[in-house]
Amino acid sequence: MEQFTQEFFNLDVMAKVAPFLLQGLLQTLLLCSFLIPIGLVSGILVMLLTTSPYRLLRWPAIVAVDFFRAFPPLVLLVFVYAGLPFIGLRVPALVAVAVAFLINSASYYGEIYRAGMVSVPKGQREAARSTGLSATQTLLYVTLPQAIRNVLPDLLSNTVELVKLTTLASVISVPELLHSANLARSLTYNSSPLILAAIIYLLLLLPVVRLIARLEHRL
Amino acid sequence: MTAADAMSNWDRFVFTFFNADIATKYGWEILQGAGVTILAGLAVVITGIGAGFGLAALRAIGWKPVNFFIIVFVDIFRSLPPLAIILVLFFGFPNIGIVLPSLIVLWMSLGAVLAAFAEEIFWAGITSVPKGQWLAARSTGLTFAQTLRYVILPQAVRLGIPPLTNRAISITKNLALGSAIGVNEILGRANSALSMSANATPLTMGALLYVLVFIPLVIASRTLERNYRWGEH
Amino acid sequence: MSSTAAAPVSRYLLEARGVRKSFGPTEVLKGVDLLVEPGKLVFLIGPSGSGKSTLLRCCNRLEEPDSGSIIMDDVDLLSPRADINAARRQIGMVFQSFNLYPHLTVQKNITLALRKVVGMSTADANARAAEMLALVGLPDKAASYPAQLSGGQQQRIGIARSLALNPKIILMDEPTSALDPELVGSVLAVVKDLRDRGITMVIASHEMNFAREAADKVVFLDGGLVIEEGCAEDIFLRPQEDRTRRFLAQIRH
Numbered sequence: 108m109e110q111f112t113q114e115f116f117n118l119d120v121m122a123k124v125a126p127f128l129l130q131g132l133l134q135t136l137l138l139c140s141f142l143i144p145i146g147l148v149s150g151i152l153v154m155l156l157t158t159s160p161y162r163l164l165r166w167p168a169i170v171a172v173d174f175f176r177a178f179p180p181l182v183l184l185v186f187v188y189a190g191l192p193f194i195g196l197r198v199p200a201l202v203a204v205a206v207a208f209l210i211n212s213a214s215y216y217g218e219i220y221r222a223g224m225v226s227v228p229k230g231q232r233e234a235a236r237s238t239g240l241s242a243t244q245t246l247l248y249v250t251l252p253q254a255i256r257n258v259l260p261d262l263l264s265n266t267v268e269l270v271k272l273t274t275l276a277s278v279i280s281v282p283e284l285l286h287s288a289n290l291a292r293s294l295t296y297n298s299s300p301l302i303l304a305a306i307i308y309l310l311l312l313l314p315v316v317r318l319i320a321r322l323e324h325r326l
Numbered sequence: 327m328t329a330a331d332a333m334s335n336w337d338r339f340v341f342t343f344f345n346a347d348i349a350t351k352y353g354w355e356i357l358q359g360a361g362v363t364i365l366a367g368l369a370v371v372i373t374g375i376g377a378g379f380g381l382a383a384l385r386a387i388g389w390k391p392v393n394f395f396i397i398v399f400v401d402i403f404r405s406l407p408p409l410a411i412i413l414v415l416f417f418g419f420p421n422i423g424i425v426l427p428s429l430i431v432l433w434m435s436l437g438a439v440l441a442a443f444a445e446e447i448f449w450a451g452i453t454s455v456p457k458g459q460w461l462a463a464r465s466t467g468l469t470f471a472q473t474l475r476y477v478i479l480p481q482a483v484r485l486g487i488p489p490l491t492n493r494a495i496s497i498t499k500n501l502a503l504g505s506a507i508g509v510n511e512i513l514g515r516a517n518s519a520l521s522m523s524a525n526a527t528p529l530t531m532g533a534l535l536y537v538l539v540f541i542p543l544v545i546a547s548r549t550l551e552r553n554y555r556w557g558e559h
Numbered sequence: 560m561s562s563t564a565a566a567p568v569s570r571y572l573l574e575a576r577g578v579r580k581s582f583g584p585t586e587v588l589k590g591v592d593l594l595v596e597p598g599k600l601v602f603l604i605g606p607s608g609s610g611k612s613t614l615l616r617c618c619n620r621l622e623e624p625d626s627g628s629i630i631m632d633d634v635d636l637l638s639p640r641a642d643i644n645a646a647r648r649q650i651g652m653v654f655q656s657f658n659l660y661p662h663l664t665v666q667k668n669i670t671l672a673l674r675k676v677v678g679m680s681t682a683d684a685n686a687r688a689a690e691m692l693a694l695v696g697l698p699d700k701a702a703s704y705p706a707q708l709s710g711g712q713q714q715r716i717g718i719a720r721s722l723a724l725n726p727k728i729i730l731m732d733e734p735t736s737a738l739d740p741e742l743v744g745s746v747l748a749v750v751k752d753l754r755d756r757g758i759t760m761v762i763a764s765h766e767m768n769f770a771r772e773a774a775d776k777v778v779f780l781d782g783g784l785v786i787e788e789g790c791a792e793d794i795f796l797r798p799q800e801d802r803t804r805r806f807l808a809q810i811r812h
Contacts, residue, residue: 110422110423111422114418114421114422115414115418115422173541173544173545173548174537174541176495176496176540176544177495177499177536177537177539177540177541177543177544178499178533178536178537178540179499179500179501179502179513179536179540180499181500181502181503181505181513182502182512182513182532182533182536183533185513185517185529186529186530186533189517189520189526189529190343190526190529190530193342193343193525193526194338194339194342194343194526215496222551228656228658230654230656230658231658231660233616233621233652233654233658234652234654234658234659234660234717234720235660235671235672236621236644236647237619237621237647237650237651237652237721238647238648238651238652238671238672238676238720238721238724239644239645239646239647239648239672239676239724240644240671240672240675240676241644244675244676248671248675249660249671252662253660253661253662256662267404267405268496270407271406271407271408272407274407274408274409274410275409275503277409278409278505278506285407285409285410285413288410288413289413289417292413292417292418296421297421298414298417298418298421301410301413301414301417301418302414302418304410305406305410305411305414308405308406308407308410309402309405309406312405312406313401313402313405315405316401316404316405317401320401320446323450324450324453
């Protein structure tokens with residue numbers, strides 16, 4: 108037990124590495140601050156393509172979405188980061204993270220919005236169009252707000268996944284929270300930094316996970 | 327730009343990403359990685375979904391202290407990034423005398439994450455079965471366990487299959503994280519072939535292999551979702 | 560065109576001729592004419608699947624007719640140059656399942672198109688909504704959400720929503736079919752009131768007693784064709800066609 112506490116819950120180590128981990132946390136938050144909004148918006152664009160009445164738009168979009176749902180994000184990240192330099196496209200690590208995870212999360216968000224749109228009764232669109240609202244106005248004021256409300260737990264849940272996804276950036280040495288923690292672990296020969304990072308992730312995400320569970324059981 | 331230049335650029339692209347020589351040289355190696363990925367994936371899916379199902383059934387009994395621990399387990403493993411769990415098990419546990427092979431670490435971590443999500447999905451299914459089903463079954467003399475086994479769980483499972491398929495796919499894709507702790511799965515082998523050959527073709531092969539493994543599941547999930555919707559109406 | 564002053568002006572507000580519509584292999588409308596004079600109440604009757612609903616939906620192009628012509632107030636709705644959103648403003652529609660927007664209050668349900676299509680200020684739109692709510696007898700429901708209202712109240716809001724745009728004609732697709740019997744009367748009372756105010760309406764409905772009492776013209780559809788049409792008294796008391804007689808007998812049990 109003593110050994111366990113020493114290894115995983117060493118408060119001295121935690122206190123020592125805390126400032127360093129905090130910097131990692133800032134990097135994680137920075138990643139999230141652009142990945143989440145851009146992901147949410149590009150997901151809507153993906154949904155518009157996969158639900159388009161025009162086959163020439165719809166089918167390529169569906170194939171692309173399925174392709175990227177089958178593509179592990181880490182493989183995508185490594186491909187962008189380590190593969191592209193071979194043809195002279197050297198991308199900074201942060202850009203690689205942004206490109207890889209946005210492609211991945213836009214596909215997932217897009218599928219969630221699509222499920223939401225399917226759940227809005229056809230009569231809603233018809234009622235809106237019958238009062239003269241254009242297709243865009245109908246989407247903006249009538250169908251999309253209802254779609255988002257219907258899939259709110261899924262959107263939140265995918266956002267949690269996106270935050271967890273940022274840990275993969277550590278594999279290409281982006282100094283986000285988990286990377287800092289792992290570095291601190293190797294310097295201190297002690298796993299408490301990893302546990303501290305885990306606790307920070309729990310503090311960030313557990314309230315959202317609880318909220319999702321509440322929303323789901325209400326539905 | 328002349329046609330010759332364009333040609334050479336195209337050649338360079340093909341040479342870099344679709345190099346037949348490199349593909350033959352490392353193909354078998356990476357294909358074996360696919361074997362590891364598929365077997366580990368099966369192990370994660372079977373144990374994860376099995377454990378999740380068991381936990382949900384246990385939770386249905388309604389024993390408060392047990393439920394408390396189930397809920398804590400589920401919430402924590404739904405919140406933690408899988409890579410964080412993998413690193414703790416792989417780097418931390420040896421220091422307290424528990425040395426686990428990297429493949430086992432990968433399986434345990436992802437299995438636990440999937441178990442947490444599966445429990446939540448099955449539990450949502452159980453709670454969404456109307457109360458009248460319990461009443462009807464108990465009124466015909468079925469015991470609690472029989473009601474759960476023959477009436478409630480089959481309906482809960484049916485409701486849970488589409489979200490569970492999606493979740494299983496997205497968690498199993500994290501098998502690529504094994505490359506970070508030296509598991510010889512597709513990405514790990516592709517990465518080492520990449521550094522040995524100084525060519526991106528192994529990475530292309532790895533990516534395509536992953537897509538080949540997962541695309542049937544993604545298409546299956548789409549079909550399941552559609553059938554499920556039709557069944558509703 | 561308004562510039563060609565000599566052009567003959569139709570005596571009909573809505574003039575649909577030879578409308579055909581198929582869904583896949585099944586032809587739902589096989590060349591239907593529907594002529595509506597201004598200020599009149601036209602009833603569409605017929606068994607379910609006879610094409611009433613499709614005909615109404617073709618009249619504002621919620622369904623695209625395969626062929627035929629639809630002239631609304633001398634504007635050819637099927638012309639590629641027609642501004643369909645502007646035209647739809649002139650054509651109110653009331654749905655069987657109300658189709659109120661569940662995420663908006665009653666007031667916003669009514670004012671959405673006023674603000675976004677007509678371009679009214681919020682204050683003017685709200686005043687208009689209040690006026691409409693008074694007209695359908697629900698002046699105190701502006702802040703309610705649709706889910707808080709009974710079916711009859713929801714349908715009256717649906718009528719208020721289409722009426723607010725000051726349409727030239729209102730199409731009603733089985734407006735009382737989804738209502739409990741005791742709620743039907745309140746909706747029909749509103750319809751009667753609109754008729755007395757001279758608002759042109761086409762109603763697909765099974766409310767035969769109401770049709771006899773209030774309709775200026777009754778059109779009987781069956782199998783995608785108009786079988787018989789005339790004034791309410793003729794259709795109900797002296798039907799000429801066999802199929803009309805059989806349908807009416809069935810309705811009366």
